[in-house]
Amino acid sequence: MIRHTSAQRPRSRNHEITCQHITALILDYVTGELDPQTALAFKAHLRLCPDCIAFLSTYQKTVHAAQSLRYESIPLQMRRRVRQFLRKRIKGSPPTR
Ligand SMILES: [Zn+2]
Numbered sequence: 001m002i003r004h005t006s007a008q009r010p011r012s013r014n015h016e017i018t019c020q021h022i023t024a025l026i027l028d029y030v031t032g033e034l035d036p037q038t039a040l041a042f043k044a045h046l047r048l049c050p051d052c053i054a055f056l057s058t059y060q061k062t063v064h065a066a067q068s069l070r071y072e073s074i075p076l077q078m079r080r081r082v083r084q085f086l087r088k089r090i091k092g093s094p095p096t097r
Helices: 019-030 036-048 050-068 076-091
Strands: none
Touching: 019 036, 019 050, 036 050
């Protein structure tokens, strides 16, 4: 996957949304925090772009799965393992000179 740096901004006209924008805005769209104008442009792009429709449906499924997973329902052992892993990551990061 090619990563675009901020120096390579996609040249876009007013309210023209690209697949990159969809990727960046999808969280706000799913949570309903997108402003109405952007949401319209977002939906307009979806109508033209099957790739982004597929991406959105996958994303919504993922969000739904994540929301239905409660912290309490995660086995204690796994929680411990996650905490240990995080601690190691924090402590074990190599010192920078
Ligand atoms: Zn697209």
